[in-house]
Amino acid sequence: MYSTNLWHPCSQMKDYETLSPLKIKSAGGAYLYLEDNTSVIDAISSWWCKSLGHRHPMLITALKAQLDTLEHTILANTTNNTIHQLTQKLCRLTKTDKALFASDGSCAVEIAMKMANHARVIKGQTNKKKFIALSNGYHGETCATLSVSDLGLYKKAYQNLLFDCYFINDIPYVAGENDPLWHHAEQHWNVIEEKLKPLISTTNAIILEPLIQGAGGMLIYSKDFLKRLAHWCQNNDIYLIADEIMTGIGRTGKMLACAHADITPDFICLSKGLTAGMLPLSVTLTHDRFYELFYDDYETQKAFMHSHTHSGNTLACAVALAVLKVFEQENLICYISDTLHPALLANMHEVADTTGQLHNIRSLGGVIAADIKHPAKNRHGYEIYQKAIEFGALLRPLGNTIYWMPPLNIDIDTLNKLKEITIKAICAVRK
Ligand SMILES: Cc1ncc(COP(=O)(O)O)c(C=O)c1O
Structure with a gap:
């Protein structure tokens, strides 16, 4: 149903033989809704740009x-x-x-x-x-x-x-x-x-x-x-x-x-x-x-x-x-410092503590990242990415660096879901 003429940016096209592109039906807030009626959290704001989430009504x-x-x-x-x-x-x-x-x-x-x-x-x-x-x-x-x-x-x-x-x-x-x-x-x-x-x-x-x-x-x-x-x-x-x-x-x-x-x-x-x-x-x-x-x-x-x-x-x-x-109007700079940044920190520390597999946690404002300790294989991060999609989040690690750069107005419930998915994905790969 989808064109095989499409050459995706920044991709090794052969990878799509084992992991096909997400078929997006619609998007709203921090979520992408897929054609199979599942959804994934856009944890990286679609290449770091969807700072107010998808389809913000005022925009x-x-x-x-x-x-x-x-x-x-x-x-x-x-x-x-x-x-x-x-x-x-x-x-x-x-x-x-x-x-x-x-x-x-x-x-x-x-x-x-x-x-x-x-x-x-x-x-x-x-x-x-x-x-x-x-x-x-x-x-x-x-x-x-x-x-x-x-x-x-x-x-x-x-x-x-x-x-x-x-x-x-x-x-x-x-x-x-x-x-x-x-x-x-x-x-x-x-x-x-x-x-x-x-x-x-x-x-x-x-x-x-x-x-x-x-x-x-x-x-x-x-x-x-x-x-x-x-x-x-x-x-x-x-x-x-x-x-x-x-x-x-x-x-x-x-x-x-x-x-x-x-x-x-x-x-x-x-x-x-x-x-x-x-x-x-x-x-x-x-x-x-x-x-x-x-x-x-x-x-x-x-x-x-x-x-x-x-x-x-x-x-x-x-x-x-x-x-x-x-x-x-949404007082976002205060939301970032009072709510988003502390939640990102607490959640990533919980991921690191629960999995025992992350170190070098670093964070500023609405960005948090950590590295996989002793990655088991070359594309460890990529495998975590695959698992995270299955569990409901678009993580797309940078090599073996896991990071979250969600929409700045993301709510705490969604951040907590993202934390659980990240934990599950990391644990699933290091079994
Ligand atoms: C710091 C920085 N500069 C430049 C660019 C390039 O922007 P664009 O992809 O819109 O050409 C990016 C893209 O990720 C970036 O992060």
């Missing part, structure tokens, strides 16, 4: 209302009230002045990298061409974003298409906000700073996922390290690009992860949670000091000529405005 209302008047126009040479309002709100939220929209996260990162590069060209700083990134970082699937990502699995076959990047090692990883390293990472920083010194004159920008490295294994690092690195960038004429595509719009318990370290980077990239995953939208936010570099007579050829057909799609912008409203 549907906003989308329907927008459909009645305007769905999309070319964004060069046009504007509209919806995107005007959204731009104002996003700039206020991020303490920036200008927003350039695209549709996917990778494109937003690529825009930030191109803007940083172009700014150096306009300034005549021809020596400042290189990018620095963090080891275990991930910034997307296009060639430029893969170049600054540190995940061999995703980039090995394309090495000839990529450029060199320096990756910072020995990052001070933490278990969470109570870890002493979260507040004080001076010793780590001193070692890293020494290694960075020789790179100052040739470096254009540092790009990083602030505080949580998602695809790299849900690794959480010190807010003090982030703050020190940001100040170092500022003092050494190195731009800072914050890839908040996964962390932004509430995921870490603040609207931006950068707010934990009280920093305002030169470029901020948002996507995923921006529309709570309802429609594709991304944005690169920056400051007037960059915008003004590009602002001149047309003949000077300084304009930033980057575009995508669906840049700033109006329907997606209407949904993004509604997302910001939901955060206020």
Whole structure:
């Protein structure tokens, strides 16, 4: 009944011979409803974007209302009230002045990298061409974003298409906000700073996922390290690009992860949670000091000529405005700190204690992760994933890292069900 022409993203298609794709009939809140009349909990918010769950009524209302008047126009040479309002709100939220929209996260990162590069060209700083990134970082699937990502699995076959990047090692990883390293990472920083010194004159920008490295294994690092690195960038004429595509719009318990370290980077990239995953939208936010570099007579050829057909799609912008409203009306930031985060912690500790098979529990805001102790086989995590589906949850571990990144408004009952399913799945594999 289903097309065999479909090539699924990020999948070894042969795996589907033994585990067919979930046949989804509908979705609502934290649940996916399947054609066989069973349901699974979406424990990873469908690739980390469904921050308000599936089919949030306020988002549907906003989308329907927008459909009645305007769905999309070319964004060069046009504007509209919806995107005007959204731009104002996003700039206020991020303490920036200008927003350039695209549709996917990778494109937003690529825009930030191109803007940083172009700014150096306009300034005549021809020596400042290189990018620095963090080891275990991930910034997307296009060639430029893969170049600054540190995940061999995703980039090995394309090495000839990529450029060199320096990756910072020995990052001070933490278990969470109570870890002493979260507040004080001076010793780590001193070692890293020494290694960075020789790179100052040739470096254009540092790009990083602030505080949580998602695809790299849900690794959480010190807010003090982030703050020190940001100040170092500022003092050494190195731009800072914050890839908040996964962390932004509430995921870490603040609207931006950068707010934990009280920093305002030169470029901020948002996507995923921006529309709570309802429609594709991304944005690169920056400051007037960059915008003004590009602002001149047309003949000077300084304009930033980057575009995508669906840049700033109006329907997606209407949904993004509604997302910001939901955060206020449902007081979600408080819900994350008072209810969701403590429940995630208590539940994952219970899973670890009951199964005896998890360690390195780490958590920030609405994210929690733990590693399988001494995994028995290569794809231990994958086997747990298969079992969890049978028992009613879409877990999709990252290798041998089990994590939950549920919708931020998920209720405690569902979280408790997720805990029981995770315990059952882990125990079923290690029999
Ligand atoms: C931190 C980060 N940057 C960039 C991306 C790429 O976004 P997209 O998949 O929308 O291109 C992702 C996707 O997971 C991400 O987590």
